[in-house]
Amino acid sequence: MTEQPMPTSSLELFRWIAWAQRKAGEDWIRERELSHEQAFVLGYLVQNPGAIQRDIAAVSRTSAASVTSLLKGLEQRGLVERRPAPDNARVKRVHATPAGAELVAGFPEAMVAVDETILAPLDTAERATLQQLLTKIVAELPQPTRD
Numbered sequence: 001m002t003e004q005p006m007p008t009s010s011l012e013l014f015r016w017i018a019w020a021q022r023k024a025g026e027d028w029i030r031e032r033e034l035s036h037e038q039a040f041v042l043g044y045l046v047q048n049p050g051a052i053q054r055d056i057a058a059v060s061r062t063s064a065a066s067v068t069s070l071l072k073g074l075e076q077r078g079l080v081e082r083r084p085a086p087d088n089a090r091v092k093r094v095h096a097t098p099a100g101a102e103l104v105a106g107f108p109e110a111m112v113a114v115d116e117t118i119l120a121p122l123d124t125a126e127r128a129t130l131q132q133l134l135t136k137i138v139a140e141l142p143q144p145t146r147d
Contacts (some may be wrong), residue, residue: 083095
């Protein structure tokens with residue numbers, strides 16, 4: 001494989017950093033034999049137990065059919081379960097099982113560790129300066145949305 005040339009512009013350097021962070025996250029997910037979508041849904045269900053499939057489709061920006069298929073795979077692995085809503089048996093509430101929750105536990109901490117690795121070459125003052133400069137840039141950008 002050919003070695004990539006060192007980026008020269010600031011935004012190329014940002015993309016390189018974002019790539020390293022994303023790759024580390026993908027590797028963490030892959031080690032658990034999950035797809036990105038499966039890991040996202042499991043994490044969402046840990047934070048929002050009892051969500052309905054329509055909510056999962058909306059937050060994951062995918063179709064109801066895709067969510068059904070994804071949940072079926074997770075259910076077969078014992079990572080999620082669908083339970084009837086107490087007030088309406090036709091409505092199924094989706095919950096991460098303890099095994100599912102355990103599988104995705106630690107992701108935020110893993111990403112903090114990645115951040116520390118990426119920022120390791122900087123001393124405390126350099127990190128503070130970088131934070132200040134990035135905050136100044138972000139203040140002028142529109143906020144990201146899930147739309």
